[in-house]
Amino acid sequence: MDKIGMDLGMKQSEICELDEEGNVLSRASISTTRASIKRWFGGRREAEICLEAGGSSPWVDRLLRELGHDVVVVNPRRVKLIAESTLKTDRIDAEILARILRGDRTLLRPIQHRDQETQRMRAHLRAREALIKSRTTCINSVHGILRGFGYRLQTGSTAKFVERFERARLPEELKDVVTPLVESIRALSEQIEAQNDWVEEAASAYPEVEHFKEIDGIGTLTALAFVLCIEDPARFANSRRVGAYLGFRPKVRQSCTDPRMGSISKEGDAGMRRLLVQCAHGVLRSRSNSELREFGMRLMEKKNRNVAAVAVARKLSVLMHHLWTTGEEYDPFYERHRLEHLAQVSATTH
Helix, strand or coil: CCEEEEECCCCEEEEEEECCCCCEEEEEEEECCHHHHHHHHCCCCCCEEEEECCCCHHHHHHHHHHCCCEEEEECHHHCHHHHCCCCCCHHHHHHHHHHHCCCCHHHHCCCCCCCHHHHHHHHHHHHHHHHHHHHHHHHHHHHHHHHHCCCCCCCCCHHHHHHHHHHCCCCHHHHHHHHHHHHHHHHHHHHHHHHHHHHHHHHCCCHHHHHHCCCCCCCHHHHHHHHHHHCCHHHCCCCHHHHHHCCCCEEEECCCCCCEEEEECCCCCHHHHHHHHHHHHHHHHCCCCCHHHHHHHHHHCCCCHHHHHHHHHHHHHHHHHHHHHHCCCCCCCHHHHHHHHHHHHHHHHC
């Protein structure tokens, strides 16, 4: 089977085709469009095609599979030959991808793209996040402008910012300066509310969401994002691997000596990781006690709060996957109750 490397670009993509002996059969530069890809790959005999994961790789991956090809989407972090090369062009990158296919593909950590419907729903969450960031930027700009003239607005929730601005006693000429920003904040808040309504409606289609919300600190948004991020829980051999998949695994360096543990890898979905860390802070602030909170509080005695929150976030991801795959009800003191049960069984048998 021929090996093809395809370096995807926003407008143009480079292609390099190798035969079974590794000789270059052909090279091509095509437009990164559905029509061009269908023209080049349609009707050809089945080939192995290697792509790097990126913004265009999901739809290209799906299209090439529809055309009958075997597609491998590689994690860019695993292709150091490309990322760290001192001679880097799209043409060379395409050939490197094709030659990598001739080795052991498991070394590339192939990526499994989500289906189109899941991708669409995740796009809603990304749009919501972009709206929130835009609103935050506008609010910070208003505060900065007013502070420059010696005025400040009362503190309060972001949702009530426009109301606080309207109640503030500010000079008319200063209000005229920031009013365009305030109107943008008003419009953004309305759009964010609409997105929040969508989140609630979309979450109702997934029974796992209500299951996850039993965990203290987990809300609808994080629960839905987790379901859409993982999509298929069966693709993980065990729940602990979910923590590594989301970038919570510490970096390890070992060479003839004891391994050195570094900061977390931060691989995987940064947005999902951020949501879990926010929930972990909520667990640490919560008045409801649990084994998760006790673990975080013990860790805070040795480390700072942020380190503890990251550790709790990793445990949250593992716990959520475990509940999803087993269907068990959430028990905030699961380990304590398990040990008590074992002790009772042991006492009965003796």
